[in-house]
Amino acid sequence: MKIPDSAEKTASLLGLRERPGITKLLLDFMLDVLLLPYGVTPLSQQRPSDTPQDNSEGPPVPGVPAGMSINSFKRVMGETPPKAEDLEKLKNSNVKLKQQGVSFLHHMAFNADQEKLAPVGSVLFGGVVKVIEEEKSDPKLRSLAYGALAKLSVKLPSLLLSHPSQLHYLQTLMNALTQEEGDVLLAVQEALSMVAPVCKQLNTSSQDQLCILLSEHVLHHNAQLRRTAVHYAASVFPHDHVPSRFILMVATGDSHDDIRLEARRQLYKPLQQSKDGTPTYQVPPFTYVISYVLERVDALPRSKWMDVANQPVPFSLPIMEQMLNYLEHCLAVEAGTETGRGEGLFWPDPPAVGKLLQKIIDLHNQKIATGRIEKGPNPFMRYIGFAELAANAWSPAALESILKVVAVAPHHFSSHYSRKLDWIRKFILRGGHYGEVAAHLFGVVAGQVQDQQEFEKIVYPVSNMKNLRVDSQESCVLAVGHSYANNLNIMKKADIVLEDWPAYESIVHDLVKQLLSENNPLQNAIVLALGELARQGPLPLPAGSEEDEPKTVTSLALIKALVTIFGNKKIPSKIREQSVATCGYICVGQENFPHKKKILEALLALAKETNEIEIHFAVGEALADCALGVTSPSGRNMWTEQDPLKEQKAVESEEENMEEFIND
Numbered sequence: 001m002k003i004p005d006s007a008e009k010t011a012s013l014l015g016l017r018e019r020p021g022i023t024k025l026l027l028d029f030m031l032d033v034l035l036l037p038y039g040v041t042p043l044s045q046q047r048p049s050d051t052p053q054d055n056s057e058g059p060p061v062p063g064v065p066a067g068m069s070i071n072s073f074k075r076v077m078g079e080t081p082p083k084a085e086d087l088e089k090l091k092n093s094n095v096k097l098k099q100q101g102v103s104f105l106h107h108m109a110f111n112a113d114q115e116k117l118a119p120v121g122s123v124l125f126g127g128v129v130k131v132i133e134e135e136k137s138d139p140k141l142r143s144l145a146y147g148a149l150a151k152l153s154v155k156l157p158s159l160l161l162s163h164p165s166q167l168h169y170l171q172t173l174m175n176a177l178t179q180e181e182g183d184v185l186l187a188v189q190e191a192l193s194m195v196a197p198v199c200k201q202l203n204t205s206s207q208d209q210l211c212i213l214l215s216e217h218v219l220h221h222n223a224q225l226r227r228t229a230v231h232y233a234a235s236v237f238p239h240d241h242v243p244s245r246f247i248l249m250v251a252t253g254d255s256h257d258d259i260r261l262e263a264r265r266q267l268y269k270p271l272q273q274s275k276d277g278t279p280t281y282q283v284p285p286f287t288y289v290i291s292y293v294l295e296r297v298d299a300l301p302r303s304k305w306m307d308v309a310n311q312p313v314p315f316s317l318p319i320m321e322q323m324l325n326y327l328e329h330c331l332a333v334e335a336g337t338e339t340g341r342g343e344g345l346f347w348p349d350p351p352a353v354g355k356l357l358q359k360i361i362d363l364h365n366q367k368i369a370t371g372r373i374e375k376g377p378n379p380f381m382r383y384i385g386f387a388e389l390a391a392n393a394w395s396p397a398a399l400e401s402i403l404k405v406v407a408v409a410p411h412h413f414s415s416h417y418s419r420k421l422d423w424i425r426k427f428i429l430r431g432g433h434y435g436e437v438a439a440h441l442f443g444v445v446a447g448q449v450q451d452q453q454e455f456e457k458i459v460y461p462v463s464n465m466k467n468l469r470v471d472s473q474e475s476c477v478l479a480v481g482h483s484y485a486n487n488l489n490i491m492k493k494a495d496i497v498l499e500d501w502p503a504y505e506s507i508v509h510d511l512v513k514q515l516l517s518e519n520n521p522l523q524n525a526i527v528l529a530l531g532e533l534a535r536q537g538p539l540p541l542p543a544g545s546e547e548d549e550p551k552t553v554t555s556l557a558l559i560k561a562l563v564t565i566f567g568n569k570k571i572p573s574k575i576r577e578q579s580v581a582t583c584g585y586i587c588v589g590q591e592n593f594p595h596k597k598k599i600l601e602a603l604l605a606l607a608k609e610t611n612e613i614e615i616h617f618a619v620g621e622a623l624a625d626c627a628l629g630v631t632s633p634s635g636r637n638m639w640t641e642q643d644p645l646k647e648q649k650a651v652e653s654e655e656e657n658m659e660e661f662i663n664d
Contacts, residue, residue, distance in 0.1 A: 032076045035067050095138055102131065102144040109151035118156060125152050125159040129169070142180075143187035146173070150191035157198045166206040167213065170199065174217065177224040185224070192228055199236045210236070211243040218247050226251065226259050234266035239282040242292045249293075249326055253319035267326055278338055283330045287360060287379045293323055294382055308393040320390040321397040327383065328401060331356065345437070347404060351642045354408035361412060380405055384413070391427075399427060399437040407444045407639040410486075414448040421445065421458060428462060428475045435475025443482020444639075447490065456503045459483045463507065474525035480507060481529025488536035489637050505540040508533065512541065512553045515561050524575045527565065530558070531582035535635050538590035559583065559595050563602040566615075577618040580606070584622030588632045600626055 004010050016023045064073050105124060108117065117124075131145040149169070153160035160169050173195070176188045202210060210232070217229040230251045237244035251263035270279030297314045305312040313320060328347075332339075335352040347353045357380060364378040377385070384405060390398035406413040417424065424445070427438030442462065449455040462483075465476040484504060491498065498504075508530075515526045533539060544554025551557075565571055565579040583599045593599075600623070607619045625632045633643045 028072070029075070032068060032072045035065055036076055095141065098131070098135075099138075099141050099144060102128070102141065102148050105148045106144070106151060109148065109155045112155075114155060121152065121156045121159055122162065125149070125156075125162075128152065132172075139182065139184050143184050146176070146184070146187040146191045149173075150194040153195045153198050157201055160195055160198050161201065161206075166202055167209055170195065170210075171213065174213070174225065174228060177228060178222050189224065189228075193231065196232055196235045199232065202236075207237070208243075211247070214244070214247050215250075218251050223256055223259065226254060226256070227262075230259055230263050230266065234263075234269075239269075239271055240284040242284045242288050245284065245289065245326065246292060246296065249323050250315070250319055252322040253316045264322070267322075268329060280338075281329075281333045283333045286327060286330045286334055289327055289330055290379050290383050290386070293327075294386060297386070311389075311393040313389055313393050317390060317393055317395050320386075321395055324387055324390065324398060324401040328404065345400060345403070345440070346638065347408070350408050350639045353404075354640055357405065357409045357412075361409075380409075380412070381416070384416075394430075394434070396433045396437060399434065399441065403437055403441045403444070406441060410444050410448050410640075414445050417441070417445040418449070425462065428479055429468065429472045431469060431471030431475050435471060436478060439475045439478035440482050442479045443484075443486050446479075446483040447486020449487070450490070452498075452501075455483075455487060470521045474522055477511070477522055477525040477529050481511075481525075481532045485532035485536050486637075488533070492536060492635075501540070508539050508541065509553050512539075512558050512561075513551075516551055516553070516557060523565070524572075524578065527562070527575065527578045527582050531578065531585045534582060534589045535585035536589055538593075539586065543594045555586075555593075556595055556598075559586070559598055559602075563598075566606060567602075567609075569610075573612060573614055577614055580615065580618040580622050584625030584632075585634060587626040587629055588635045589630075591630045596626060 004013065011017055016026070064070055068076075105128065108124070128145050128149045132142060132149065135141050135145070153169075163169060173188060173192050177185065177192075180188050199210065214229040214233055217225040218233075220226055220229075229247060233244040233247040233251075239245075245267065248263045248267045252260055252267065254260045254263065271282040272280050300314050302312070305314050306316060307313075308317055315323070331353055332347060332349075335347075335349065335356040337348045337352065339348050361378045361380065364373075367373045368375050384402050387398045387401045391402065406417065421442065424438050424442045427434045428442060429435070430438075439462075446455065446458045449458060459480060462476045462479040465473045468476065484507060511526050511530055514520050514522060515530070520526070530539070539555065539558070541553065541555045541558065544552065544556030546556075548554055548557065562579045562583050566576040566583075568576070580603065583603065587593050587596050587599065603619050603622055603626075607616060610616065621634075625634050633645055636643070
């Protein structure tokens with residue numbers, strides 16, 4: 001029967017208004033049906049055989065529902081009552097009523113006291129789960145049900161974890177991300193966000209299972225699952241939990257910008273910040289992270305490795321670079337650096353990282369000696385092995401990672417890379433940023449060679465660069481400068497003075513000669529190389545005078561060339577800043593430099609003329625170098641030697657703290 005929409009048509013459909021008696025009987029019967037509970041049986045089945053049939057005058061018969069007479073009960077029941085399971089199959093559900101019920105459950109979960117809600121929580125939770133499983137056709141009801149499940153889980157966390165498999169309901173929600181759409185999908189996402197804190201109460205076994213699940217989801221083709229994996233890895237687990245950090249590292253190579261950026265933000269998110277804005281980081285130990293990463297690499301079949309630049313790699317280059325960056329971050333934080341790994345080529349505190357590296361290697365060797373672990377490469381050799389995989393695929397970030405470790409403890413790695421100098425030269429010849437980093441690495445390794453003839457033999461291939469491209473020549477110039485500078489620094493610390501070194505004199509003479517020629521394309525590299533050499537000792541050049549010819553290679557001609565460079569506003573600021581720094585380095589390497597006054601006058605004149613902030617900073621540092629001379633901290637090895645000014649500040653700070661403690 002089709003019921004009309006309007007009340008007037010409905011009233012005339014059965015003609016009950018004209019028959020009030022029938023209407024009353026029908027209403028009485030319908031009210032009796034509403035009072036009838038499930039599970040009752042007819043009186044004929046309840047009454048014993050010796051009991052009289054007519055008991056309308058006597059007391060109430062047991063089994064008759066409250067509010068009903070025997071007659072009304074008989075009228076409703078008859079002799080063949082409907083079965084409860086048959087009633088359940090009837091289409092008697094009212095969608096709007098269910099929506100109101102689930103909405104009411106929202107208010108209960110939000111406002112009710114936890115103690116009052118706990119006794120009925122499991123019943124309510126089961127009802128919501130049933131709605132989610134059965135109501136496939138009503139999007140609004142399903143949306144409300146997902147929200148109710150989340151709010152109940154937040155109010156009573158034990159409900160979400162009540163299944164024998166603690167992840168059952170959570171996995172149901174995650175699976176819904178791939179099945180739902182529209183508003184229902186938004187409701188599922190919101191529900192997953194709400195229940196994330198509840199998952200912190202998972203037992204250890206369930207946490208491990210969750211990590212495995214998230215590891216699969218972070219590589220899933222569905223973007224919503226990948227977002228959820230990042231959110232859960234970041235919010236459920238602590239900052240020093242290695243498997244979850246690995247999930248975030250993998251997510252940093254995601255194809256979606258929002259997932260990639262969020263994973264990176266969570267990976268380097270500080271634990272807290274002090275009142276002065278200084279961040280506090282919590283990271284897992286470096287050795288734990290590199291061990292876990294390499295375990296995952298070993299577990300990945302070679303058939304699933306990627307081919308990048310004709311080189312097999314276990315992950316994409318962006319992911320491998322982020323893994324290396326995070327490992328650097330762990331090292332920096334573990335070494336006591338408040339700012340983490342920092343930016344640029346240098347560590348925030350390279351000597352501190354070098355001390356930590358030495359400590360980790362010593363501990364590794366001690367474990368081998370005591371038989372606690374089998375003999376094998378130390379964690380840093382395994383680290384640079386992983387970095388070399390990415391470097392072979394032409395990753396400049398991987399080269400930087402290798403340099404940062406090798407430079408702070410060159411004595412540990414020089415033997416390894418002295419056999420791979422051809423491999424380093426491959427990157428030098430590539431030029432650009434590759435060449436710049438590789439030149440620095442080449443200089444660190446080659447500079448460790450103490451035998452003078454052997455050293456010259458190693459450096460010769462990169463000094464013979466006439467037939468190369470310009471960017472390759474620049475890298476070769478830098479490699480030569482870093483090599484001789486590192487070698488000179490070792491000699492200086494050992495109080496070794498070479499009065500006659502023809503190869504070095506020839507190198508310096510050629511560099512200055514090229515700098516004096518106009519419009520030299522290698523100008524920037526030459527200025528930087530001369531600066532590296534100058535801060536480690538006096539340049540083997542005659543002093544020179546104003547009467548000399550313009551192109552004569554002397555110290556005075558070099559100073560004039562540098563002054564011309566930093567005074568020319570058409571030249572890029574980077575080259576001008578480096579020429580200013582080189583002027584200061586010349587005074588650091590040579591005590592009582594004869595042309596120091598000329599340098600000071602030129603720097604002060606530049607400070608008056610220019611408005612560029614970077615140039616002003618460079619001038620200030622150069623003036624300080626000129627004033628301090630050979631005692632300037634610029635003359636040290638930046639990788640391995642602590643800045644004496646920092647050490648002095650640290651001592652003064654400790655003394656102030658001690659005074660405050662004594663006064664208190």
